[in-house]
Amino acid sequence: xxxxxxxxxxxxxxxxxxxxxxxxxxxxxxxxxxxxxxxxxxxxxxxxxxxxxxxxxxxxxxxxxxxxxxxxxxxxxxxxxxxxxxxxxxxxxxxxxxxxxxxxxxxxxxxxxxxxxxxxxxxxxxxxxxxxxxxxxxxxxxxxxxxxxxxxxxxxxxxxxxxxxxxxxxxxxxxxxxxxxxxxxxxxxxxxxxxxxxxxxxxxxxxxxxxxxxxxxxxxxxxxxxxxxxxxxxxxxxxxxxxxxxxxxxxxxxxxxxxxxxxxxxxxxxxxxxxxxxxxxxxxxxxxxxxxxxxxxxxxxxxxxxxxxxxxxxxxxxxxxxxxxxxxxxxxxxxxxxxxxxxxxxxxxxxxxxxxxxxxxxxxxxxxxxxxxxxxxxxxxxxxxxxxxxxxxxxxxxxxxxxxxxxxxxxxxxxxxxxxxxxxxxxxxxxxxxxxxxxxxxxxxxxxxxxxxxxxxxxxxxxxxxxxxxxxxxxxxxxxxxxxxxxxxxxxxxxxxxxxxxxxxxxxxxxxxxxxxxxxxxxxxxxxxxxxxxxxxxxxxxxxxxxxxxxxxxxxxxxxxxxxxxxxxxxxxxxxxxxxxxxxxxxxxxxxxxxxxxxxxxxxxxxxxxxxxxxxxxxxxxxxxxxxxxxxxxxxxxxxxxxxxxxxxxxxxxxxxxxxxxxxxxxxxxxxxxxxxxxxxxxxxxxxxxxxxxxxxxxxxxxxxxxxxxxxxxxxxxxxxxxxxxxxxxxxxxxxxxxxxxxxxxxxxxxxxxxxxxxxxxxxxxxxxxxxxxxxxxxxxxxxxxxxxxxxxxxxxxxxxxxxxxxxxxxxxxxxxxxxxxxxxxxxxxxxxxxxxxxxxxxxxxxxxxxxxxxxxxxxxxxxxxxxxxx
Numbered sequence: 001x002x003x004x005x006x007x008x009x010x011x012x013x014x015x016x017x018x019x020x021x022x023x024x025x026x027x028x029x030x031x032x033x034x035x036x037x038x039x040x041x042x043x044x045x046x047x048x049x050x051x052x053x054x055x056x057x058x059x060x061x062x063x064x065x066x067x068x069x070x071x072x073x074x075x076x077x078x079x080x081x082x083x084x085x086x087x088x089x090x091x092x093x094x095x096x097x098x099x100x101x102x103x104x105x106x107x108x109x110x111x112x113x114x115x116x117x118x119x120x121x122x123x124x125x126x127x128x129x130x131x132x133x134x135x136x137x138x139x140x141x142x143x144x145x146x147x148x149x150x151x152x153x154x155x156x157x158x159x160x161x162x163x164x165x166x167x168x169x170x171x172x173x174x175x176x177x178x179x180x181x182x183x184x185x186x187x188x189x190x191x192x193x194x195x196x197x198x199x200x201x202x203x204x205x206x207x208x209x210x211x212x213x214x215x216x217x218x219x220x221x222x223x224x225x226x227x228x229x230x231x232x233x234x235x236x237x238x239x240x241x242x243x244x245x246x247x248x249x250x251x252x253x254x255x256x257x258x259x260x261x262x263x264x265x266x267x268x269x270x271x272x273x274x275x276x277x278x279x280x281x282x283x284x285x286x287x288x289x290x291x292x293x294x295x296x297x298x299x300x301x302x303x304x305x306x307x308x309x310x311x312x313x314x315x316x317x318x319x320x321x322x323x324x325x326x327x328x329x330x331x332x333x334x335x336x337x338x339x340x341x342x343x344x345x346x347x348x349x350x351x352x353x354x355x356x357x358x359x360x361x362x363x364x365x366x367x368x369x370x371x372x373x374x375x376x377x378x379x380x381x382x383x384x385x386x387x388x389x390x391x392x393x394x395x396x397x398x399x400x401x402x403x404x405x406x407x408x409x410x411x412x413x414x415x416x417x418x419x420x421x422x423x424x425x426x427x428x429x430x431x432x433x434x435x436x437x438x439x440x441x442x443x444x445x446x447x448x449x450x451x452x453x454x455x456x457x458x459x460x461x462x463x464x465x466x467x468x469x470x471x472x473x474x475x476x477x478x479x480x481x482x483x484x485x486x487x488x489x490x491x492x493x494x495x496x497x498x499x500x501x502x503x504x505x506x507x508x509x510x511x512x513x514x515x516x517x518x519x520x521x522x523x524x525x526x527x528x529x530x531x532x533x534x535x536x537x538x539x540x541x542x543x544x545x546x547x548x549x550x551x552x553x554x555x556x557x558x559x560x561x562x563x564x565x566x567x568x569x570x571x572x573x574x575x576x577x578x579x580x581x582x583x584x585x586x587x588x589x590x591x592x593x594x595x596x597x598x599x600x601x602x603x604x605x606x607x608x609x610x611x612x613x614x615x616x617x618x619x620x621x622x623x624x625x626x627x628x629x630x631x632x633x634x635x636x637x638x639x640x641x642x643x644x645x646x647x648x649x650x651x652x653x654x655x656x657x658x659x660x661x662x663x664x665x666x667x668x669x670x671x672x673x674x675x676x677x678x679x680x681x682x683x684x685x686x687x688x689x690x691x692x693x694x695x696x697x698x699x700x701x702x703x704x705x706x707x708x709x710x711x712x713x714x715x716x717x718x719x720x721x722x723x724x725x726x727x728x729x730x731x732x733x734x735x736x737x738x739x740x741x742x743x744x745x746x747x748x749x750x751x752x753x754x755x756x757x758x759x760x761x762x763x764x765x766x767x768x769x770x771x772x773x774x775x776x777x778x779x780x781x782x783x784x785x786x787x788x789x790x791x792x793x794x795x796x797x798x799x800x801x802x803x804x805x806x807x808x809x810x811x812x813x814x815x816x817x818x819x820x821x822x823x824x825x826x827x828x829x830x831x832x833x834x835x836x837x838x839x840x841x842x843x844x845x846x847x848x849x850x851x852x853x854x855x856x857x858x859x860x861x862x863x864x865x866x867x868x869x870x871x
Contacts, residue, residue, distance in 0.1 A: 011206055037115075037232060037618075037619050038229050038231070038232075038619050039634040040090070040092045040107060040109065041092060045090060045109050046109060046183075047107045047108070047109060047229055047619075047620065048108055048109050048110055048191045048192065048195045048228065049107075049108040049192065049195040049196070049199065049226065049227070049228055050105055050106065050107055050108065050225075050226070050227055050228070050229060050620045050623070050624075051105070051108065051199075051214070051223050051225075051226050052103065052104065052105055052106075052223060052224045052225040052226070052620075052624055053073075053077065053103075053104050053114040053222065053223045053224050054101050054102065054103050054104070054224050055101060055102045055104065056100065056101055056102075057097075057099075057100060057101060057102060062569065072219075073220075073222045076204050076205065076211075076217065076220075076222050077120065077217075077222055077223070078218060078849055079204045079205065080202065080204035080214075080222075083202045083203065083204060084108070084198070084199075084202055086115075087114070087202060087358075087701070088110070088111060088113065088114040088783075089108050089109065089110055089111075089114065089195075089198065090108070090110075090111065091107070091108060092106070092107045093105065093106050093107075093505065094107065094618070094620070094712035096621060097098055097242055097534055101619075103224075103624070105620050105621070107597055107620065108195060108199075110191065110194060110195055110198070110514045112182045114194075114198075115186055115191065115194055116168075116170045116173075116693060117170075118192070118194045118197055118198065119168045119186065119194060120167075120168055120169060120170055122193075122194070122196070122197060123163040123167040123168070124168045124186075124190060124193075125166060125167055125168065126165060126166065126168040126176045126177075126185075127163035127164070127165075127176060127177040127178070128163065128164045128165060128166055128175070128176065128817050128818070129163065129164045129167050129177065129817065130161050130162070130163055130177070131161075131162040131163060131164060131810070133162075133806075133810075135162070135380075135384065137264060137290075138290075138373070138377070138869070139152070139290055140153065140264075145614050150263050151262065152262055152263055153263075153264060154254060154260075154263045154264060156250060156254045156266040156269060156847075157242040157243050157245060157250060158243060158245065158247070158250060158269075159268060159269070159575050160269065160271075160272040162268075162384055164179070164810075164813065164814045164817050164818075165386050165814065165818075166799070166814070166817065166818030166821050166822060167818070167822075169822060172821060172822055174417075175821045176821075187272065188228075188231070189272065189273070189274075189275050189684035190684075192228040192681075192683050192684055193275075193683065193684055193685075193686075195228070196214075196683045197215040199213065199226065199764060200212075200213040200214060200215060201213060202214075207417065208408050208417050208419070210397065210401070210402020210405065210419050210421075211325070211402075212402065214226050215398075216402060225624060225628070225680070227623060227624075227680045227681060227682075228681050228683060229619055229620060229623055229681065229830065230248055230619070230623055230680075230681045231246045231248045231273075232246050232248060232249070232619070233248075233249075234248050234249060234251070234252040234256075234676050234677050235248055235249070235252070235573070236249050236252070236253050247272060247273045249675060250266070250274065250677050251266065251269055251270065251273060251672070252271055252676050252677065253309070254266055254269075255269070255270070255672050255676070256672040256673045256675075256676040256677060257669075258669055260669075261665055261666075261668075261669055262665075263614065264286075265282055265283075265286045265668070265672075267279055267282065267283050267286075268384075269382070270282055271385050273681075274675060274681070274682060274684060275682070275683070275684025275685050275686070276387050276685065276686050276687055277632070277681065277684070277685040277686070277687045278384075278632070278675065278684075278685075279381075279385070280378070280381065280382075280687060280689070280690055281632050281635060281636065281690070282668070282671070282672070283377070283378075283381055284374065284378075284690055285639065285664065285667065285668060285671070286594040286668065287373075287374055287377055287666040288370070288639065288640035288643070288664065289665065289668065289754045291366070291370045292646075292657050292660055292664065293661065295362075295363060295646070295657035295661075296367055296657040296658040296660075296661045298359060298362055298654075298657075299359060299650070299654035299655055299656065299657045299658055300654070300655065300658055302353075302355035302356060302358070302359045302654040303351075303654045303655055305351060305353065305355045306349050306351065306355065307350065309349050309353050309354075309355075310346045310349050310350070312564065313346075313349055314731075314732045314733060314735070315721075315732055315735045316342075316345060316349060318347055318734075318735070318736045319338060319339065319341070319342060319345050319731075320339055320342035320345075320734050321339065321347075322337075322338050322339050322736065323337065323339065324337070324338040324339075324737075324740065324756055325337060325338075325754065325755050325756065326338050326755060326756055326757065327550045327743050327747070327756065327757045328561060328755075329459075329475070329563060329640075330456075330459060330460055330463060330642075331460075331462065331560060332460060332463055333463050335755055338736075338740075338756075344476075344571070344579075345499075346569075347571060348568050348570060348571040351570055351571055351574045351652055351653060351654070352568065352570040352571070352652075352716050352717055352718075354718065355654075356651050356652075356654065356716065356718070357651075357712055357716075357718055359650065359651070359654050360650060360651040360708040360709075360711075360712055360785075361788070361789060363646070363647055363650045363704070363708070364647075364701075364704060364705045364708060364789040364793070365655075365789065365792055365793065365796070367643075367647050367700075367701040367704055368701055368792075368793035368796055368797070369800070371697060371698060371701060372692070372796055372797055372800040372802075373800060374694075374784040375802045376691070376801070376802060376803070376804055378689055379802060379803045379804070379807055380804060380807050382688050382689065383746075384810060386686075386690065387686050387687065387688050388811065396510065397418055397419055397511050397512065398510070398513050398516060401419060401421065401509060401510065401511050402418075402419045404509065405419030405420055405421045406421070407419070407420045407421070407422070407659075408420055421509040421511070421516050425509075426508055426509055426510075429507055429508045429509065430508055430519075430855055431637070433504040433505075433507070433508060433523065436500065437523060437526060437527060440493075440497055440500070440527055441527065441530045443493070443597075444493060444527075444530050445534065447489050447493070448486075448534050448535060448538060448554075450536070451482050451485060451486050451489070452562050453486065453537075453555075453556075453557065453559060454478075455478040455479060455482040455500050455562060456478075456481055456559050456560070456562055457559070458477070458481065458482070459475055460479045462478065463475060468804075473499075475786050479572055479575060479748060480575065480579075480868055481537075481617040483575060483576050483579040483580070483582075484579060486523060486535050486576075486579075486580070487579055487580055487583045487584065490531055490532060490535075490580065490584075491584070491587060493531055494528060494531055494532075494859040497524070497527045497528075497531070498524055500635060501520055501523045501524050501527070504523065505519050505520040505523060517633075517691075518691075520633075520691050521633065521637075521692055521693070521696075522692070522714075524633075524637065525637070525640070525696055527542050528637065528641060529644070532580065532584075532641055532644075532645075533644065533648065535576055535580070536573060536576055536577060536580070536648075536652075538651050539569055539573045539576055540569070540573055540649065540710075540711050540715050541710065541711075541714065541715070543562055543563075543564055543569055543572070544562070544563050544564035544569055545562070546560070546561055547561045547562075547563045549741070549743070549744070549747075549757060549759060549761055549765050550743035550744060550747035550755070550757055551743065551744045551746050551747030551765070552744075552747075552765055568717070569715055570652050570715055570717075571717060572651065572655070573652040573715070574652045574653040575869045576643060577649055577652060577653045577656060578653060578655075578656075580645075580658070581656065581659065581660075582659050582663075584641075585642070585659070585663040588638055589663070589667070589670060590802070592670045592671075592674070593670060596627055596674055596679075597678075599627050623680055623681070624680075626679060626680045627674075627678055627679050627680065628679070628680055629675070629679040629680060629681075629682040635667075635671060636690070636693050638667075639664075639667075640693060640696055640697060640700070642660050642663070642664075643697060644700045644703075644704075645660070646660050646699065647700060647701060648703055648704045648707045648708070649707065649708075649710045649711065650704070650708065651711045651712055651716065652711060652715070701745065705722060705785075705786050705789045705790060705793075706782075706786060708785075709781070709782040709785040709786045709789075710782055712781070712785070713778040713779070713781045713782050713785075719774065719777055719778050719781055720735075720739065720774060721735065722777075723770075723773065723774055723777055724738060737790075738770075739758060739760075740757065740758060740762065741756065741757055741758075741759045741761045741768075742754065742755075742763050743755045743756070743757055743763075744763050744764065744765060744869075745763065760769075760774070775817065780813040
C-alpha cells in the first residue's frame, strides 16, 4: 500500500559496535603526510576505501565541482560518518590545503568481524581447494594441435590461482583455505565490494525520503568522490624482478603497454584487480577480435579474387569496348558513352562478384558460430570466476529514484519502507519517451533526404561547370562528399540523442540501476541503429529503384530521383560503409586517446594550484586526480555497432572485417591504458554475462542474414548473371547489352535519336517478361538463402553446447564440495580432496574377487606379527 512521503521516519537496522565486539577509531584530526602507502597513520591498518569532499576557504567564491560547505551538507556528512563508525568501520581523516580550497579525505577500513558479517550476508564465495587444471584459450588449443608456434602466448607472473569455492560461513571458517590469515583471506576486490555495500546501505537521514547511501550523497555533492585505491604506481621500477610486481604493474607491463598489442590478455589478473564486470568486457572484446581473424582473412581473399576477375570478366571486356550511347543522368546532363565507365565498372567487380555470395554465407554462419562459442567461453569464465551461479540480491532503489519518488511502500522482500513510483505513470512516461524516439528517427530521415538532395544538387552544379575532368567525376565527387557530410551529421545526432536518452530514462523513474541501464541501452541502440544504418539501407534497397525511365522520370521536390552512379549501387554502398565505419573508428580512437589526457592534465593543474607545499602526494591524493571511470556503455556500443557493419552489409564490403580487426587491436590497448593508468579504480562488480548486449548481438546476427539475402538478390549482379547464364547456355556473352533498354522515341533528341538506360523495359516503358522472371528468381534466392543459413545456424546451435562438459563436471564437483563443507556433521578433513587424487582419467575397476583377496591378505598379516604390515 502506498503512502505519502511525510508519514513517518524509519531507520535501517545496522550492526553495532556491541554486535561485533570491537571498538572503532574516532575521526582523527588532520595530519601531515606520513606512514606507509595505502595505510592509516599507524602504518598497520590498510585503507579499503576513500571518501572525499572539498570546501572553499573563507573569503573565496565556491568553484564549480567543489562540494558545498553549507551547514546542511556538513550535518549530512557528520551523520553519515557517525553511522559508519556505528557500523564498525575504522575512520581516519586527512586534509590538503590549496590556495582557494581544502580537500578532505576520510580513509576507511573494515575490521575482520565486519567483513565476515557482510560476506556471509552477501553470500560471498570463499576458497575450499586450489584447482590444478590448467586453462587454455581456444586459439592456444588450435595452434597446439596444428604444431604452430604461438607468438601470442606470454608467461604473466603472479597468476591468481583458481579455486573450488562455496558461500562464506563464519561458523565454518576453519574449512576454508588460508582462513588463519585475516589480512589476505578476503581479496582486495572483495573488501571493496563489502565496503561499498556498507556505504550504499548506510542512512544519513530520513529513510522514507531515500536519504540512504553514498551514491545519494555524491549526487547531492555532499561528497566529491568515493573510490577504492589503486595498488601503488603502475610504473615498473628498475631492478625489480617480475615476481615482485604489484598486480597493477603486471597489468601495465603485460597488458596496457603498446608493445603487448599481439599478446593474450591476462584475464585472470584483470578480474583480480578490476572485478568480473570489467574482465568480462575485455574477455568478450578479445574473443571477438580473435574471431575477426578468419573473417578478415576470408574477406581479403574474396577481395583479391575480384582483382583476378577484373582481368577475366567477359561483361567487363564488352563494356570497355562498347560504343553504346547512354541517356543523360540528369536533366541538364549530356549523353555519354558506356565505355567511359570502364574503370569504375571494374572497380565495382572488386566488391560485386561471385565470391561475395560465398562470403555472405560464410559471415552469416560466422556470426552464429561466434555467438555460440562465446556462450561456451563465457560459461567457462564465469564458473572460474565464481559468477555462474550468481544471482543478484534484491536491488536497492537508485539514488535519483529515492530522491524524486513521490510515495512510499513496503518492500515485500525486505519489509522495509521504500520510495515508490506508480507503474501507470511510469508507463505513460515510457510511451512519451518512445514518441521522442520516433520524432528523432524522423529527424534522421529528414537529414537523409537532405543528403540525397545535396548529392543531386552538387552533381548538377558540377555538370554546369563545363570542365571535362570534373564532369566525368561528378557523381563520384557528390557521393564522396555526401558520405563525409553524412558522417558529420551522424556523429552530431549521436551525441545529441545520448544526452536526450539520459534525460528521458531518468524521467521515467526506474527503480533499480539494472532496469535503468537496460532501458537506456535499448533507447540508445534503437536510435543509433537508425542513425548509422539508414544511409546504407537507403543505398542498398531504395536508391535507383524508383527513378522511372527517360521521358517519365519520377521527382522529389522538383528534382529527379537519385540514380545509382555509373558503377552501380554496390560500389557506392562499399564507399558509404568505409567512410562511416572507418571514419567513426578514427574519430572515436582519437577522442579516446586525447580526451583522457586533456582531462587528466586539467585535473593535475587544479591539484598543483596551491599552497606551496612540497610534500609528495599521498596515494589517495594521486588517485583523486585521476578520471572517474564512466562505465562500459560507450565501449560496448561502439563494438556492437561495428558488429552490425561487418555482418549486415558485409556482402558489399569484404574488407570490413579487416578494418574492424585493426581497430580492435588498437581499441584493446586504448581501453587497457585508460583503466590501468588514467581512471580511478572502479568498485568490482559481479555479473554472470555481458547482459542485454548479447541479446542485441543475436538480433543483429539474424537481421544480417535477411539483409545480405536481399542485398545479393536485389543490389548485386549475381542473380541477373546467374539467370543470363541459365538462359544462354552458360555464357555471359551479350550480358551487358541484355541489361540495357532503349529509350522511348519521345525522350530522345535529334542529335542522339537512340540512347540506352539500365532496365528491362520496352520502348513504351512497360516491363519486359525478363523483369518478372528476375523478380521471381530474386525472391526465390532470398527464401533459399535465409532458410539454408538459419537451418545451418540451428544445427550449429545444437552441436555446440552452451556449457562444456568439463565445466559441468567442475560445477557438480564444486556443488558436492560445498555441500560437504557446509554440512554440520562433516569434519574439515573430509571436505577437501587430497592433492594427489586425480579427478579424471580411466582406471581399472576393483572386482569383488580382487577386493576379497586383498581383505584376506590383510587379515593374515594382522594375525601374524612376523609379516610386514607397512602396506
